[in-house]
Amino acid sequence: MASNYANSCFVSVVYFEDTPIGAGIVLKNGNKASIPWASTLREFNRLAPNMKLYWNVLAHCADNEICEFDFGRSTYNEGTFKFKKQWGAQPYLLDWYCYPRSKSNERENENSEGSLKASIKPVVEQIWRSLPLKLTVALGSKVRPHISL
Structure with missing residues (x-):
């Protein structure tokens, strides 16, 4: 993925000691970025690696003049929604189309x-x-x- 996206992609990895315990893939487009995939190892979630992961990702974006970050879709008021909202994310409704x-x-x-x-x-x-x-x-x-x- 990184070879195809070159400078428009980066991977952030969170480690505990020498063990990778979380990671996220970030895609950049001009001054915008999105995180289509992120995950952490369940057995390390007590350490809140997702907080460190998003801190690193957002810091990288800010340091590289990315002014808009898309946290991705979430179900309103569910856990992922609340997690993203604490980082300042604002919800936007998606347009849905129904075809007969x-x-x-x-x-x-x-x-x-x-x-x-x-x-x-x-x-x-x-x-x-x-x-x-x-x-x-x-x-x-x-x-x-x-x-x-």
């Missing part, structure tokens, strides 16, 4: 896995809210890696 479906596509989509997930999600969320806190804490770390935000 043909009758045959409509029937396919009604039975698709995505439609099933969308109809089950509110029910699962309601059940989760009604569970005892201790149970959600115990299950949460095991379930979360399998949930796409």
Whole structure:
């Protein structure tokens, strides 16, 4: 990736001792930058490597006259949204377009896995809210890696 993007890309890596525990890929375009991918190792999250990662990325951008940084999309008021907001990020609504479906596509989509997930999600969320806190804490770390935000 770096060879294809050359000076328009950089990778920031956070280390604990000699172990890389977090990283982010930043793409630059003129005086703008975005971070399409970042991740940390779960077992080191108690050290808050994401804070160090974003500090390094934003410092690099500021030092290189990048005046606009795109933190990427997030679900409103969820964890990633709140994390980005503490750095001064301002939310912008994305434009969404809906294209009419043909009758045959409509029937396919009604039975698709995505439609099933969308109809089950509110029910699962309601059940989760009604569970005892201790149970959600115990299950949460095991379930979360399998949930796409």
